[in-house]
Each structure stands twice: as structure tokens, then as C-alpha cells.
Amino acid sequence: MHNTYPKSFSHIGITVPDIQKAVQFYTEVMGWYIIMEPSKVNEETETAIGQMCLDVFGKGWEYFEIAHLSTSDGIGIELFSFPSTEFKKPEFNPFRRGLFHFCVQDPDIEGLVEKIVAHGGKQRMPIRKYYPEEKPYRMCYVEDPFGVVFEVYSHSYELTYSSGAYTK
Numbered sequence: 001m002h003n004t005y006p007k008s009f010s011h012i013g014i015t016v017p018d019i020q021k022a023v024q025f026y027t028e029v030m031g032w033y034i035i036m037e038p039s040k041v042n043e044e045t046e047t048a049i050g051q052m053c054l055d056v057f058g059k060g061w062e063y064f065e066i067a068h069l070s071t072s073d074g075i076g077i078e079l080f081s082f083p084s085t086e087f088k089k090p091e092f093n094p095f096r097r098g099l100f101h102f103c104v105q106d107p108d109i110e111g112l113v114e115k116i117v118a119h120g121g122k123q124r125m126p127i128r129k130y131y132p133e134e135k136p137y138r139m140c141y142v143e144d145p146f147g148v149v150f151e152v153y154s155h156s157y158e159l160t161y162s163s164g165a166y167t168k
Contacts, residue, residue, distance in 0.1 A: 011076025012102055016146045019065040019081040025145055026069055029112075029119045030104065032077055036068040071104070089147025101141070103151040109138050112152055120145035130160060 016022035019038045026032050042063045044050040053061070061082060069077040094100045106112045113123050122143040130137040138154040153160060 009075055011078055013078040013080055014148055015080045015082065015085055016148075017081060017085045017087040018146075019067055019079055022079045022081070022144075022146065023067050023069070025119055025121075026077060026079070029115050029121070030071075032069040032071055034067065035070050035076070036066075038065050038067040038079075038081075040065055089143075092147075092149060094149075101149045101151050103153055103157070105153045105156060107154055109140060109152050109154045113140050113142060116142050116144070124149070135160075 014022070023034065023038060027034060040063055041049055041053055043054065043059070043061055045054065053064075061084075064080055064082045066081075067079045069079065071077065104112075109127055113127060117123050124141040124143060127138050127140040130139055136154070137160050139160075140152050141149060142152060143149050
């Protein structure tokens with residue numbers, strides 16, 4: 001018997017060089033809600049969070065700052081900032097193994113891309129029509145001010161890729 005079912009997406013963690021600036025960008029530009037204001041987590045074994053972080057990061061990180069945000073559909077965004085986080089932007093390399101990008105959806109893709117750029121982000125390409133002769137869907141790759149690459153869709157993932165959905 002086949003017992004596999006689709007899992008829901010819970011959250012994504014993003015490491016940034018400045019937690020306050022990242023919270024400001026993602027709340028003002030993306031409209032994400034603050035679930036937990038930035039707080040400090042120390043390297044220690046006396047609390048559950050301290051022990052868990054030692055399990056994940058190993059020893060030697062001393063402390064970090066973390067903030068929890070949420071998208072309109074309840075997806076969590078964890079922002080991390082470590083004292084050793086570099087302020088230089090990461091090299092753009094989609095050919096490297098691992099996470100390449102995440103994607104957000106906004107029907108006003110043009111307005112969102114303009115806002116991202118106005119707040120220190122970058123538009124990596126022109127806004128393109130995904131299926132120019134079939135569907136009114138648009139997309140664009142952008143970066144936040146810290147060099148984190150993400151994509152913006154005008155329509156949902158399912159509609160974008162489903163055959164026959166929202167055709168002329």
C-alpha cells in the first residue's frame with residue numbers, strides 16, 4: 001500500500017548579516033508578519049534552545065540573533081544573524097548543490113519588484129511572461145539587500161505549471 005502523501009511547507013531559515021535591517025526589509029517590502037521579535041540565543045546547555053542549537057551548529061558559535069516572521073499563508077521565515085556572518089553578498093551560483101532560491105507570489109509583480117529595488121534589493125532579470133501565448137503569468141528573479149536570491153510569480157505554482165489552467 002502506498003502511504004506517501006504531500007507534506008506541507010513549514011518554514012525556511014535565512015542567514016543575514018544584520019537582523020534589524022532584514023526584519024525591516026521583509027516586513028516593509030514583503031509584508032510578512034513578525035511572530036517573534038529579534039532575540040539573542042546564547043551557546044549553552046541549560047535551555048532546550050541552547051542544547052538544540054549546539055546539536056545543529058556544533059560548538060564555537062557563542063551566540064546568534066534570530067527573528068521569526070510569517071507569510072500570509074502561514075509559512076515561517078526564520079532570520080538568523082551570527083557574529084561571524086559576513087557582510088559581503090554570497091556568490092550567485094545556481095549550479096552549486098543545495099538550495100538555489102525560494103519563490104513568493106504577488107499579482108502585482110511589477111509593484112513588488114520596484115519596491116524590492118527601492119529598498120536596496122536587485123532585479124536580476126526583466127519581468128518575463130511564462131507562457132506568453134497561453135497564460136497571463138509573469139515571473140522575475142530578484143535579490144534582497146543581502147544577496148539572497150528569490151523569485152516572484154504573478155500566479156500560484158499549481159496554476160503556472162498545470163496544463164490547461166487559465167488558458168486564453
